[in-house]
Amino acid sequence: MSYIFDSWLSKYPQLLTLEGSGFANLQSRAHKSTDFTDLTIRCGASEFRAHRVVVCSQSSFFKAACVNECRESMTATIELPEDEPQIVERLIEFCYRSDYANFSADPFLGHGKIFAAATEYGIPRAGLAVMMKYEAAAHNDWDAAKFLLSIPYIYESVPESGVGMRNTAVNCAKSRMKRLTEGEKQYNAWKRTCLDVPEF
Structure with a gap:
């Protein structure tokens, strides 16, 4: 896959991340922990805990939901009943790791x-x-x-x-x-x- 990554990187340099740095490793570990999480994202029966500073800094949708004076910002809970849990879970994972399973x-x-x-x-x-x-x-x-x-x-x-x-x-x-x-x-x-x- 390396040659594919190199070809895409030449077209989209923004794919280059801090992967391998201390900060990236810290953020990746935070993804696996619920410590200090301050946002809940629900998809049907599935519930994901996240850090607003991580997901809101990368998603305009989540940022708008958290900063506007609406129910989501007051309850720190975002409901996504129409979405597939495995898709939302991978998007959250991407926000932490710049990759997903x-x-x-x-x-x-x-x-x-x-x-x-x-x-x-x-x-x-x-x-x-x-x-x-x-x-x-x-x-x-x-x-x-x-x-x-x-x-x-x-x-x-x-x-x-x-x-x-x-x-x-x-x-x-x-x-x-x-x-x-x-x-x-x-x-x-x-x-x-x-x-x-x-x-x-």
């Missing part, structure tokens, strides 16, 4: 969901990391069926401002066109995706 089942769809959530919650650096991890998944764990499964979601759920994510998916498809259309079953799946998502 990969998906074992459907990596392409999972990364697409992270990108949509990062856009919704105003965490642009997470969006850049998603594109890099999506491309890495295509390089290291290619699965044509799972890749195609992510395309409708990316075009339906990611706003038009997220053109970078769409371009990343297109570039992954272009560089693997032969493998995407290999065999009758795979070709039909590819054709069906193109018909369902003509923008792709």
Whole structure:
């Protein structure tokens, strides 16, 4: 994955973090502890404790919820009933570690969901990391069926401002066109995706 990181870093130098420094290690340890947390983020039955200084400094959504005179700022609790806990958990993790755990089942769809959530919650650096991890998944764990499964979601759920994510998916498809259309079953799946998502 190193060559992918290097190529993305040349395009997006803001991906370079303090990883490995004392501060980064301290922040990573804080992610695993509930000591001094002052914000609760709820997704259905799941509850995540966080530090406002960490998440609000990176998310315009969480910052607005905490500084405005609304129920969230008074109770220090943000309710996200419509969101998937595993997606929100990874976004919070990114705020602490500048990275998040990969998906074992459907990596392409999972990364697409992270990108949509990062856009919704105003965490642009997470969006850049998603594109890099999506491309890495295509390089290291290619699965044509799972890749195609992510395309409708990316075009339906990611706003038009997220053109970078769409371009990343297109570039992954272009560089693997032969493998995407290999065999009758795979070709039909590819054709069906193109018909369902003509923008792709």
